[in-house]
Amino acid sequence: MATFLVIQAARFGDVVQTGRLLRTLERRGQVHLAVDAGLSALARLIYPFATVHGLALHGCQEQEVLEKNIRVLSGWRSTEFTTVYNCNFSGLTAALCRMFAPETVVGYRPAADGIWRSPWARMAFQLSGQRVLSSLNLVDFWGHFTNDPLPPAEVNPVAAPGGQGIGVVLAGRESRRSLPVPLLAEVVRTAFSAMGGPRVRLLGSSAEKNVARKLQKLLPPKMLDRVEDLSGKTDWPGLVDAVSGLDALITPDTGSMHLAAHLGVPVLAFFLSSAFAHETGPYGQGHLVWQAERHCVPCLESAPCPYDTACLEPFCSQALLRSLTLALTEGTERAALPEGLQLWRSCVDSLGAVLHLVAGADRHAARRAQVREFLASYLDVPFVPSADEAESITISGEANSGLAWLFDEWLCRDTDWMLPPGRYC
Structure with missing residues (x-):
């Protein structure tokens, strides 16, 4: 059986927002989740299928992280993880990933010149250069660290009143x-x-x-x-x-x-x-x-x-x-x-x-819709724009302008296309 490790060392909300990735991996094998020790109890409540590992990270320097978490890491050494998903662009979590074979680490791993980012993570960092045009929820960013993630409609229940005020x-x-x-x-x-x-x-x-x-x-x-x-x-x-x-x-x-x-x-x-x-x-x-x-x-x-x-x-x-x-x-x-x-x-x-x-009014609707269309293409996700998105592009007069503006040294560079899109997250 495949065994996966997801490292999510950020805050409360980030642990919850990793749900699409975690629930996708649950369907494929055994899931281990590493979080800050203060969030271990929460992680066990909302992800009962996962083996949760609490990490000592607060106030920890990069050179101390291996020593402070030696008990957790010794357990990791005895587990053969199929893939390790490091969700954090962090020197601390990159240091943890030194114990794994580089080819098994998805997201971020240590490199000679700092922290290596996978093509999908690099793409998202470039997208953040113009945040107002973003159309990618953080849940989906982490969800697409793996191919063919859980359908979005299956991640959370449809919102409905529960009678408790x-x-x-x-x-x-x-x-x-x-x-x-x-x-x-x-x-x-x-x-x-x-x-x-x-x-x-x-x-x-x-x-x-x-x-x-x-x-x-x-x-x-x-x-x-x-x-x-x-x-x-x-x-x-x-x-x-x-x-x-x-x-x-x-x-x-x-x-x-x-x-x-x-x-x-x-x-x-x-x-x-x-x-x-x-x-x-x-x-x-x-x-x-x-x-x-x-x-x-x-x-x-x-x-x-x-x-x-x-x-x-x-x-x-x-x-x-x-x-x-x-x-x-x-x-x-x-x-x-x-x-x-x-x-x-x-x-x-x-x-x-x-x-x-x-x-209200959304002056960025057309370009945001185009970014979304591009990201779906990059990830090889079949995509049909919503009626709102299609209408906003048409009204703006950009329906036939293509996606050329995305490639003006903002979103894409040649190196982003050196590996098949969406496959080496």
């Missing part, structure tokens, strides 16, 4: 990507009213306890007996229990959002600053994302904002709350949004996750 993720890891508490309170009040007064669960770590207190002070007194503050009170099993069966999860771009999508919980997501729904939006069918749209979005969260987070301004419009009410009651057909704000519904096609614009 509303979940509210209080904040994300990067504060600039989260709605301010007063605005979040308006969103929660609006959803509470539109959904007929269900129970509300506030979700977050101990660091968000103060946010929970501030939020509750801004909610109407009649709501408070329906609010349960779980900030800082859930371990990984507790978080899974708290999210499972919700009718909706209100959230920025967070690991809890990806967990909800994994569980089939409808997501109501708010993306601004460096968060970009085409890259890291909730995976599957039936989620909604309100996305900021500015010349500077998406930005780098590590860099200071020179515009005083101007991408937040459209979220303060009453039109946002009206569109939320429509989405939770009669549907999004009549939703209208101010300039600088879009509303997307998540769908899937043969390549992976794709977003359908239901309100």
